[in-house]
Amino acid sequence: MATIQFRLRSKANKNVSIKIRLSIDRNNVFEVSTGFSIHPKDWSATTGLPKQTNPENKILSSDLKKLDSFVSKNLNIDLGKGILIDSNWLELKINDCFSRVVKTDIGIITNHIQYIIDNANTRKVKNKIGLSPSTIKNYNLFKNIILEYQKKIKKQIQFIEVTKPFVDKFTNWLINEKKYSTNYAGKQLEILKTVCIDAEKNDIQITPYSKIIQHFRESEKDRYIQTLSFAELEQIKNLDLSNIEYLNQFKKENPELTKNLSITPESLNNIRNWILLGCEIGQRGGDLLEITADNIRYNGKNYYIDLIQQKTNKSVTIGIIAPHVVQIIENHFPKKIPHQKLNEYAKVICKLSGIVEIVKGTKLNTETNRKELGDYPKYELIASHCFRRSFASNYYKKIPTAVLIGITGHSKESLFLTYINQREDKDTNADLFMKFYEEINKDKPAKMVLLPNGTNE
Structure with missing residues (x-):
């Protein structure tokens, strides 16, 4: 049991510092100055407090008793929180007790x-x-x-x-x-x-x-990222959610997966629309769920989504052209839900869509609160961050990387490639240049050019 004592370290014929000694156990004993001082003749070694011989000593005694109570109370609280108890902690509590303003040690x-x-x-x-x-x-x-x-x-x-x-x-x-x-x-x-x-x-x-x-x-060979391919997104898009009896049976057969979730056509269709939208705009889950009608702009021909990314504070604009996403924006814009619920529901949608192949990846162990590498059904590893990666991976090499970076908000190409676990492919850049060159010049008439043969003939 912890003990607190006050004592003097000197018997000089002058005012000396009053020390507080905190003993938690044999290996944890700390002693610091209280900031108070007293003449040894006014100190009672028996009580460990000032003698009650004058008004000043009585006030000082009251202050020390207040400090004793304050340290005892906070010691129990902070031990329960796992906070480091040492001399610095004791000095801090003395200052807190009497609301003293002190200069902090900037070297810490x-x-x-x-x-x-x-x-x-x-x-x-x-x-x-x-x-x-x-x-x-x-x-x-x-x-x-x-x-x-x-x-x-x-x-x-x-x-x-x-x-x-x-x-x-x-x-x-x-x-x-x-x-x-x-x-x-x-x-x-x-x-x-x-x-x-x-x-x-x-x-x-x-x-x-x-x-x-x-x-x-992690090295590239040790990284395992999960994305939804165009084919898997097609499975999700074509998923029939109208059979209520089937959904009820699914809920019974998957109690852990569907725990605390409303497995209805309306709730699941709302999640499906978030997934399809997320995989087409390449934004983080937090930014995705903040999109409202105010972020959507229509110029008479095309839809655009304008937003400011929370993490980077970057302003990005995404053009919407995929017909199924245009339909979502026009007719079925999803209702906002908590981020964690989106992650939980996404696994349900993916399993219902048949995205069940066994893949290698990392999954949170709720007992240790650490991610563990293993082989799992793919739907168990799908969450909102997979939507952004799916966009980047699906359109990589199909759309110029600079355009994709402008949408995802990555600061440079190397970070973008790391994000989707790809190495820089210089041949692809060269191929894209030639493709766009041909597109630019396809309508220009060919001209015959005579090249010199190195002679005067």
Whole structure:
């Protein structure tokens, strides 16, 4: 059981600092200054509090009792949350108890991460100002990971400690203990490097190694992405959802798949329209579900969808020409549903459509909360992010990559190709050039051109 004591560390004939000693167990004992001071002659070693001999001592005694209660209460709360309890924690609680304003230690990594989060709306990124919601979310997640790692190593991490041995141990913890995927672990190292470089710009001392931290991603051979081909989209488009008896029987036979879902012709047709629309416009699930009539524009001949991507803040315009999607926009624009429900329903639609082949991929294990590689029926791996990949994969090499990038919002071709797990095909670029050249010149009359033969004859 944790104990709290107040004591003096000196018997000098002058006012000395009052210390607070927190003992959780034999290996976790912390002592810091309370910020209060008293003359040793006014201190009772028996009670561990000031002697009640004058009004000032009585007030001081009351403050120390208040601090004792505050630390005890917060200790139980924070232990339950798994927060690291150390001298820094104890100092923070003293300051919180008395609402003291103190200068934070800018050399601590978590403090600078919080600084970035707190100033997110005024941070300059390239030619824009303000961090996107997804970037802020990533910083918050990274801060939580660092806090958890600090709890493991039982100390707060300073920028000057980010050396190669530290990064190697941190990487090992991310992959082998936390069981994070290669991509997610690599992303955390990328954010760590970014935070360190940003700290240096704010005149915080960092290590030279922190600026060259190497992050990583899965190799192409280890990546398994799921897309819906044109043929599979045709299966979805032609799916008969009118047989209510069949749908009821399907629900009975697939209790886990359909749990908490309304398996009716109306609800399923709504999801089908989201899938077909999503696979034709190449946007993230969050952006897809935010589309309303206000985003749709008709110029008398064609439909366009104008939107600003939430993640990148990029403005994109998508032309709609596929007849079945035009029909959806004109007559059956889907009703908005929660993002998670879209993912759950998409699996139902795909299974009903016969998209059941066994494929290799990653699936979330709900017990460990980690994705596991394995062989699964394809419908189990389909979610809203597959719609965007399907658009990019289906039209790759059929539409110039630059046009596709303009729609998906990728910043460069290499990222687009990584997204769909493709290598750059320079022959395809050359073939496309020749194809468009022939198209441009097909109506021009051929001209006879005499080439010199290298003689004067």
